[in-house]
Amino acid sequence: MNLSLITAIKFRKGRRKSGMVSLISIISTLSIAIGIAALIIGLSAMNGFERELHNRVLSVVPHGQLYLDSGNLENWRHVQQELTENKNIVSAVPFVSFTGLIENGSKLGAVEVQGLDPEQEQQISALPNYVLNHKWQEFKADNQQVIIGSGLAKSLAVKEGAWVSLLIPVSASGSTQLKPPKRVRLQVIGILDLSGSLSNNVALLPLVDAQKLLNIGDSVTGIMINVNDVYRANQIIGQAALSLDDTLSFNSWENSFGFMYRDIQMIRQIMYLAMIVVIGVACFNIVSTLVIAVKDKQRDIAILKTLGATNRLIKHIFIWYGVISGLIGSLIGVILGVILSWQLSNIMGFFESLMGHKILNSNIYFIDFLPSEIHFFDVAIVFITAMLLSLIASYYPAKRACKIEPARILNSF
Known part of the structure; x- marks a missing residue:
């Protein structure tokens, strides 16, 4: 494992014959980062709305009433x-x-x-x-x-x-x-x-x-x-x-404000579904990155095989190659998402001051500002999902790298 990881890092740092590999690698990494950041911000906003519903609405409105x-x-x-x-x-x-x-x-x-x-x-x-x-x-x-x-x-x-x-x-x-x-x-x-x-x-x-x-x-x-x-x-x-x-007849806050809680939960589920789709699309950019990387590094692969490298080692090298790309994008996305979520209310307040009006109309919504609350469980779920999808996306190009024939590649140079 250490040899395959070190080799993957060397391959990433090594000089590439085509700048296309670098460009696609950067695009796939940024796609993962932006997707993760957007999802963390969205989930934090939903957490903020749920907090405000509980702390602001349900702390003021009675939970229920009994009456004739x-x-x-x-x-x-x-x-x-x-x-x-x-x-x-x-x-x-x-x-x-x-x-x-x-x-x-x-x-x-x-x-x-x-x-x-x-x-x-x-x-x-x-x-x-x-x-x-x-x-x-x-x-x-x-x-x-x-x-x-x-x-x-x-x-x-x-x-x-x-x-x-x-x-x-x-x-x-x-x-x-x-x-x-x-x-x-x-x-x-x-x-x-x-x-x-x-x-x-x-x-x-x-x-x-x-x-x-x-x-x-x-x-x-x-x-x-x-x-x-x-x-x-x-x-x-x-x-x-x-x-x-x-x-006596009765009602509860669910009759008057229950739709808010149900809407928040529904949007949260949609956000999780969007998380898989958005991060999945971003992570599968790794496939194109690795396919081009395999083409770019086929001479190095042939030399490694000549020196005795097994197909298992070659496969692990390119799996690590893809996982590292996913890891870099995921870490950038998590850092960016957490920072923006932490300051989301202030950022939206700044844009509202520039526009001269509130984004959330107080005549319609139960709050007139965009709340945010970071749950590190959500951050961990997003990060782990991105890493798993990166691992899955890396498997096919790594498998393809194992099929390179050293004799044919080396004779062509």
């Missing part, structure tokens, strides 16, 4: 007690939810209002961390306060400390006559910035204030639930709902 199909939940404290006894449920807190309009001068925006308990929310959720300037500590009941999303604040031209009007629809029970909406003046105590579509149409009120605005007494819309295994939320919440004394 019609009306409000009166005995929510009893339900809350039952839920907290479930070992798979981390937290269960009440909430009030309704749709309204926020008005600032001549500008109007639809909003999904959530009534939350500020103290409990700070203990169980990462939501307070995304309120700018640490304003969550000032978010109290009975102070005419509201926290609105950054997207909504931008569209309404609202800043912290400004006063806005919240318009709440009033149901006209037993009458076909439309009633004017209830209008309430509120001060924007903070801006919720989730860097994506989640903060485009949301407003937060203290739970007590929301109950008073809707005149529902102590009742709530439902119970928000967080579980210990977020990817089994649907199953855990469903089982918990069946075990309750009351008949």
